[in-house]
Amino acid sequence: MASLLWLQGGACSGNTMSFLNAEEPTAVDLVTDFGIDVLWHPTLGMELGDNAKKIFNDCVSGEKPLDIFVFEGSVIEGPDGTGEYNMFADRPMKDWVRELSDVAQIVVAIGDCACWGGIPATKPNPTDSNGMQYLKREQGGFLGTDFKSKMGLPVINIPGCPAHPDWVTQILVAVASGRAGDIALDDLQRPQTFFKTFTQTGCTRVQMFEYKQATTSFGEGTRQGCLFFEFGCRGPMTHSPCNRILWNRQSSKTRAGMPCTGCTEPEFPFFDLAPGTVFKTQKVSGAIPKELPEGTDHLTYTTMAAAARIAAPKWSKEDIFVV
Amino acid sequence: MAVTATQEGNTLDMHVSPLGRVEGDLDVRVKITDGVVTEAWTEAAMFRGFEMILKGKDPQAGLIVTPRICGICGGSHLYKSAYALDTAWATHVPQNATLVRNIAQACESMQSNPRYFYAIFAIDLVNKNYAKAEGYDEAVRRFAPFVGESYEPGVTLSNKPVEVYAIFGGQWPHSSFMVPGGVMCGPTLSDITRSIAILEFWRDEWLEKIWLGSSVDRWLENKTWDDVQAWCDENESQHNSDCAFFVRYAQEIGLHKYGGGVGNYLATGTFFEPSLYENPTVEGRNDALISRAGVYAGGEYHDFDHMRVKEDTSHSFFKDYGLLHPWEGRTEPITPEEGKKKDKYSWAKSPRYEVEGHGYIPLEAGPLARQVIAGREGAPDHADYDPLIMDMMDKLGPSIFVRQMARMHESAKLYKNTMKWLSDIDLHGSFYTKPVEHESGKGFGSTEAIRGSLSDWIVIEDGKIENYQVVTPTAWNVGPRDDQSQHGPIEKALIGSPIVDAEDPVELGHVARSFDSCLVCTVHAYDGKTGRELAKFKMGGM
Numbered sequence: 001m002a003s004l005l006w007l008q009g010g011a012c013s014g015n016t017m018s019f020l021n022a023e024e025p026t027a028v029d030l031v032t033d034f035g036i037d038v039l040w041h042p043t044l045g046m047e048l049g050d051n052a053k054k055i056f057n058d059c060v061s062g063e064k065p066l067d068i069f070v071f072e073g074s075v076i077e078g079p080d081g082t083g084e085y086n087m088f089a090d091r092p093m094k095d096w097v098r099e100l101s102d103v104a105q106i107v108v109a110i111g112d113c114a115c116w117g118g119i120p121a122t123k124p125n126p127t128d129s130n131g132m133q134y135l136k137r138e139q140g141g142f143l144g145t146d147f148k149s150k151m152g153l154p155v156i157n158i159p160g161c162p163a164h165p166d167w168v169t170q171i172l173v174a175v176a177s178g179r180a181g182d183i184a185l186d187d188l189q190r191p192q193t194f195f196k197t198f199t200q201t202g203c204t205r206v207q208m209f210e211y212k213q214a215t216t217s218f219g220e221g222t223r224q225g226c227l228f229f230e231f232g233c234r235g236p237m238t239h240s241p242c243n244r245i246l247w248n249r250q251s252s253k254t255r256a257g258m259p260c261t262g263c264t265e266p267e268f269p270f271f272d273l274a275p276g277t278v279f280k281t282q283k284v285s286g287a288i289p290k291e292l293p294e295g296t297d298h299l300t301y302t303t304m305a306a307a308a309r310i311a312a313p314k315w316s317k318e319d320i321f322v323v
Numbered sequence: 324m325a326v327t328a329t330q331e332g333n334t335l336d337m338h339v340s341p342l343g344r345v346e347g348d349l350d351v352r353v354k355i356t357d358g359v360v361t362e363a364w365t366e367a368a369m370f371r372g373f374e375m376i377l378k379g380k381d382p383q384a385g386l387i388v389t390p391r392i393c394g395i396c397g398g399s400h401l402y403k404s405a406y407a408l409d410t411a412w413a414t415h416v417p418q419n420a421t422l423v424r425n426i427a428q429a430c431e432s433m434q435s436n437p438r439y440f441y442a443i444f445a446i447d448l449v450n451k452n453y454a455k456a457e458g459y460d461e462a463v464r465r466f467a468p469f470v471g472e473s474y475e476p477g478v479t480l481s482n483k484p485v486e487v488y489a490i491f492g493g494q495w496p497h498s499s500f501m502v503p504g505g506v507m508c509g510p511t512l513s514d515i516t517r518s519i520a521i522l523e524f525w526r527d528e529w530l531e532k533i534w535l536g537s538s539v540d541r542w543l544e545n546k547t548w549d550d551v552q553a554w555c556d557e558n559e560s561q562h563n564s565d566c567a568f569f570v571r572y573a574q575e576i577g578l579h580k581y582g583g584g585v586g587n588y589l590a591t592g593t594f595f596e597p598s599l600y601e602n603p604t605v606e607g608r609n610d611a612l613i614s615r616a617g618v619y620a621g622g623e624y625h626d627f628d629h630m631r632v633k634e635d636t637s638h639s640f641f642k643d644y645g646l647l648h649p650w651e652g653r654t655e656p657i658t659p660e661e662g663k664k665k666d667k668y669s670w671a672k673s674p675r676y677e678v679e680g681h682g683y684i685p686l687e688a689g690p691l692a693r694q695v696i697a698g699r700e701g702a703p704d705h706a707d708y709d710p711l712i713m714d715m716m717d718k719l720g721p722s723i724f725v726r727q728m729a730r731m732h733e734s735a736k737l738y739k740n741t742m743k744w745l746s747d748i749d750l751h752g753s754f755y756t757k758p759v760e761h762e763s764g765k766g767f768g769s770t771e772a773i774r775g776s777l778s779d780w781i782v783i784e785d786g787k788i789e790n791y792q793v794v795t796p797t798a799w800n801v802g803p804r805d806d807q808s809q810h811g812p813i814e815k816a817l818i819g820s821p822i823v824d825a826e827d828p829v830e831l832g833h834v835a836r837s838f839d840s841c842l843v844c845t846v847h848a849y850d851g852k853t854g855r856e857l858a859k860f861k862m863g864g865m
Contacts, residue, residue, distance in 0.1 A: 010371050014394020014496045020438065021482040021495070028475045043442060044468065076369075079658050085370045087350075119376070119391045126372030126656070162394060162496055218502060219420065219755025220509040242494075248486045250517075253493030257507040258500045261387060273377075273384040275787040279502070323512050323750040 002067040002176045005059060005100065006041040009086055009093045010120045010129050011073025014162040015111040016043050021248055022165035030169065034176045039064070053089050060099045068175060069104035069149075070168075071097060074113040074120045074129035075142040085127045094142065097132075101143055105151045106175060107132070108158060110168055115157040116141070116266040123272040133157070133189065137266040151180070157189040161263040166245050167194050188266065190239070198294070199260045200235035202243030203252070204321070209236070211312035212305045215257075222257030223319040229289065232281045234262035234270070236293035333357050335825060349801060351813075353831065355822050360831070363810070363817035365801050367671040370640070374654040377791040382760065382783045383408065385791060386499045389779065392793060397496045398431035398488060399772035400793075402593070407779040408503035409603040411766025414758040418597035420505030422744045423491050423754065425594045425613075426518075429741045431495065432773040433484035433522075436734045437529055439773070441466065441477035444727065444836050448572065450829040458572040465565060473533055473565050483525040487518040487741075505755035510748065518745055526738055536564030539735045547714040551728075566731065573724040577821075582723035582834040584816035585685050588692035589676060589799065591627060591778055592616030593771040594740065596705040597747070605629065605767045613740070614771060615706050617696040618686065620678045624699045629767050629778070631677040632794065637806040639672045645806070646675065646683060649780035649792035650765060673802035673811060674794050687812040688775030688799040689838060690730035691721065707736070723837040730773070730839075762786045772796055774839040800838045813838055 008016070020027050020043070027044070030036040038044060039059070040052050058064035075094050076086035083092025101107050109132040112118035116136050120129035133141040133155040141155075148154060158167050171191060174183060184192045200206060205215075208226040215225030227233035235243075235254050242252045242260070254260055259279055262268050271277035282290040284298070292301050335355040354362035373392055377384055385404040390397035402424055409416060445466040453459050465473045485495035491508050492498035500507040508514075526539060535542050537560065545551050555567035573579060592612035595603075599611035609616050609627060616627035633646035640662040642655045662668075675683035686692070691712065698713025712729045719725055762785060769778035775796025782790040802811040810818070813835060822828045 010369070012391050012394040012397070014391065014397060017394045017496050020442075020478065021485060023479075023482070026475075026479045028469055028479060031469055076371075079656075082658075084659055085656075087368045119373075119388060120371045122376050122388075124375065126375040127370060129371075161391065217755060217757060218507045219417070219505050220753055221755065222507060223509040246489075247494035248482070248489035250486050250489040251493050253498060253500070256489075256491065256493035256498075256500060257509060258493045258498060261499070263497075269384075269387055273380040273387065275381045278381040278383040278387065321509065321511055 001035040001037060002172075003037045003039050003065060004041075004068040004070060004172070005039045005055070005066055005104075006070040006072065007088070007093070007096065007100070008042050009071065009073035009097065010076045010113055010127060011111070013043070013072075015072045015168075016041075018162040019165050019168055022169045023249065025169055025173065027169075030172060030176075034173055036172060036176055039066070056089070056096060056100065059103055062103060066100065066104045068106050068108060068172065069100050070108045070110055071101075071114045071132060072110045074117050074127070075132065076120070076127045076129055077142070078126070078128035081128070097142065101132070101147070101149065101155075104149050106153060106156065106180065107143075107149045108156045108168075108171070109133070110158050111163050112159050112161045112263060112266075112268055115159040118161060119269060122269055134266060137188075154185070154189050156183065156185065156191065159188075159190060159264045159266075160240065161268060164242070164245060164247060167191070167241075186239075190264075194241045194245075195239040195264065197239065197241055197244060198236060199238040199240045199242045199252075199254065199264075200293075201241070203235055203254045204243075205254060208316055208320075210308060211316040212308045213312060213316045218257065223321045224317070227254060227257070227259040228281065230281055231259040231279050232277070233259035234265075234291075235260040237291055238262040238265055240264040337828070349835075351817070351831070351835065353817055355825065355828075358822050358825070360817050360820045360822065363814040364668055365671075365803060365811055365813050367669045367797075367801060370656055370670045372654070372656070374652075374791055374793065377788050380788050382411075382781070382786065382788055383502070384788060385779060385781065386502060389793060390497050390499065392795070393772075394496045395435065396431060396772035396774065396777065398427055398492070398498070399770050399777050401499060401501050402428045403768040403770040403777055404779050405501035405503060406603055406768030406770070407766040407781045408768070409758075409766070410605050410768060411764035411781055411783055412503050412758045412761050413602070413604070413764075414504045415602055415756040416505055416600065417753040417756055418601065419748055419752045419754045421595050421597040421600060422748050423506045423508065423510070424501055426741050426744050427488050427491055427501070428593060428770060429737045429744075430484040430488045433525070433734060433737050433741070434481050434488075434495075435773040436481075436731060437477040437534070438481035439839055440727075440731065441471075441474050442468075443839065445474075447829055447832045447836065448576075450827065452824050452827055452829050453576050456572070456575050458568065458575055461568060462572055465568065476529060476533060480525060480529045483521055486521050490514050490518055502755075504758040505753075507755070509754055510750060512750060515745055515748060515750065519742065522738065522741060522745075530734055530738060534565050534731065534734065536560040536562070536567065539738055542735050543739070546710050548718045551711070551715075569727070569731075573727070578727075578833060579719050579722045579724035581820045581830070582726070582816045582837055583721040583819075584687050585810075585812045586721060587618070587620040587678075587684055587686050588695045589618050589627070589686035589688050589776055590614070590616055590693045590696040590771060591629075591769040591776040592696075593769075599705065608767075608769075610703070613706055614693060615696050615699070615702065616769075617699055618676060618678060619692075619695045619699075620676075620684060620686070621681055624696075625678060629769070629780075632778075633675055633677070633683060634792075634794065635673040635675055635683075635805040637673070638667050638803040639669050640667050641672065649778075649794060650782055650790065652780065652790065652792035654792070667803075669801075669803040671798050671802045672794075673805045674799050675805055675809075682807070683805070685802070685805070685809055685811055685815070686799060688796040689726070690733055690773070690775075691726045692775060693771055694729040694732065709736070723833050726837045733773075760786075775799060
């Protein structure tokens with residue numbers, strides 16, 4: 001049995017919608033089978049209105065123990081630090097976030113906006129959106145570098161735009177089943193079990209990546225090759241399990257021919273969407289990818305790439321995802 | 324439950340905060356006199372500044388940014404942002420790509436219908452105010468949150484149609500797989516067969532088994548309100564379906580009697596006949612649509628022309644420019660404090676449409692609007708002509724009930740269309756034609772998100788976005804008054820609503836939620852004369 005409160009700030013509700021796609025367990029199972037006591041959630045028909053506000057206040061006062069506080073969306077601080085761009089139950093949302101974070105055993109930021117500001121914080125960041133404990137890659141965010149929840153943990157970041165439902169449900173089940181101690185975090189406070197691997201781990205195009213064979217067109221063009229070389233795919237530089245735990249139980253963006261946009265990393269959307277950066281690989285000398293798989297350098301990469309291209313078998317240059 | 328209320332005199336001012344949570348928070352203020360809503364203000368309570376973020380960015384930035392405006396209809400945002408670029412860059416879109424885009428758009432909408440109906444709307448049907456209704460126990464048995472017999476399968480099975488979205492787009496929500504010139508995917512045989520199997524499962528387990536109690540085809544034979552009533556009692560299975568129960572119960576609790584709104588409607592249409600839109604243009608758009616565009620105002624049909632759309636900010640927290648077409652649109656916020664001094668009260672702009680003889684008027688967007696337009700005679704063969712909801716409008720007039728029926732009716736049509744489009748895909752054909760990325764251009768892209776017309780207007784100059792304006796269904800419906808003091812559609816729909824129990828005015832929830840703009844409802848009541856807070860009410864819960 002664990003109590004859970006979920007609020008949305010500068011949000012699109014995408015993480016909630018993603019969450020509702022969950023199976024094993026479903027959102028309903030979490031309540032009926034795993035005893036997650038949802039004190040309040042904006043979509044799921046819980047206590048509302050004055051009763052909801054009473055719940056928030058009871059949590060803040062300590063009268064009602066709050067085990068898990070989930071926040072979706074950016075913390076909006078504008079205009080001029082007032083937070084009035086996002087009012088909620090008669091107050092700036094940011095004030096609720098501060099007080100509820102202070103009393104929760106565990107604080108979970110779900111989705112990029114809550115983790116690092118996300119799209120609302122893209123230049124020029126019109127609403128002064130902030131992440132819970134990071135603004136982009138800079139630690140601190142709204143709650144500050146030193147913030148620790150009641151259990152002594154920093155904010156648990158479950159990034160992604162949106163987060164995959166399993167990244168959330170499995171963490172909730174872990175907490176509900178007494179395995180909170182097994183949740184190890186990486187240096188961006190993401191659960192390692194999900195974010196140690198790369199988006200590329202398990203990608204169906206990884207052989208073509210190894211032989212440096214590029215996809216050169218969308219549509220039927222994605223029946224062959226790897227999206228890294230021309231279309232700005234960030235799969236080799238992005239930490240996520242998108243190709244280990246498939247989306248909607250079916251696929252992933254890279255499998256379906258869409259370049260990874262790196263949405264589990266704090267810089268998303270990369271290059272602030274400057275002209276020429278969307279779905280286009282940034283290159284040096286017009287040929288070599290500017291950004292390379294984590295831990296490699298340009299000299300090693302170009303040497304290896306040249307050898308790989310020579311070694312590339314015929315099938316690696318042909319349509320492989322055929323009708 | 325609700326706190327005790329003390330009513331003084333016969334007038335109550337209520338502040339509803341927050342009421343909606345689709346594109347941010349929505350507050351509503353209403354004035355209630357003698358148990359009837361006499362005045363209403365809808366207040367969008369959050370600002371995120373997406374149009375400001377897009378200015379100066381890569382022309383394709385909208386493909387990534389606009390889906391994140393709303394995670395509930397992010398696929399619809401992607402769909403229209405791709406067409407905005409197609410028209411701006413004069414692309415070629417292969418027929419297969421049009422089919423895939425149609426399928427994806429339809430799958431998002433098929434997801435939304437049961438999720439919205441059970442998780443958002445039907446919860447209000449088990450409000451204790453209806454405890455004396457004959458159908459109450461049955462409503463509770465079916466629709467009670469989490470434990471209702473239909474609630475769990477309805478909410479859970481809503482994830483199936485978007486599995487098909489993921490097969491083509493990689494994931495749902497928030498893929499960006501539609502690009503100018505087509506789609507990114509090159510589907511394989513099993514992508515098609517698996518999609519068919521998933522949708523058949525969804526049809527079997529929810530649409531036919533739980534919602535209709537009949538085959539989809541049998542339901543679609545209904546062309547009039549009389550047909551629907553006869554269908555409800557045709558056999559035990561149909562009689563016991565959620566649909567037939569809703570038809571009976573909605574009438575028992577009076578949902579067919581209020582919540583009508585402005586009575587004027589807009590659909591910008593969606594789904595293209597692939598052979599008619601290989602070269603998307605703004606001018607050629609209406610003729611290529613399957614779910615047609617159109618305006619119904621003053622009891623007459625009009626062709627849709629995007630140049631007649633203008634946005635007003637006289638009551639929005641933005642600088643005042645008068646009415647602007649979105650290509651000239653501006654988004655420059657002012658602080659709520661400053662705005663309130665000028666009678667501004669919302670972060671939504673007020674979209675208006677010029678109808679000859681009527682001036683710039685507010686229009687309702689959404690499933691009801693779409694089905695009103697679907698009832699216009701003279702449709703070409705490829706387009707949807709469907710008289711059912713228009714017949715219900717003639718017999719019953721607009722209301723919460725008819726709005727719901729319009730929406731749920733679409734589930735059957737969406738399913739049929741999607742299965743056809745899946746069978747039309749030529750797997751060996753092309754899905755993408757690389758476009759020329761022109762340095763400048765103007766584009767208009769539009770679709771029908773499940774909750775209504777959704778459009779982008781883009782201006783590209785020097786290889787970057789000079790202006791980007793998004794007009795959402797929530798803006799059409801939730802937008803505040805304009806400079807002529809005309810109410811927005813939800814404001815208008817709230818006025819005239821009976822409030823039987825001022826301590827628990829569930830009627831306001833029904834109206835607002837029938838527009839699907841509302842996930843959270845709270846009511847704060849204030850004494851009309853002194854402004855003193857009298858009571859705070861919970862809406863829509865058990």
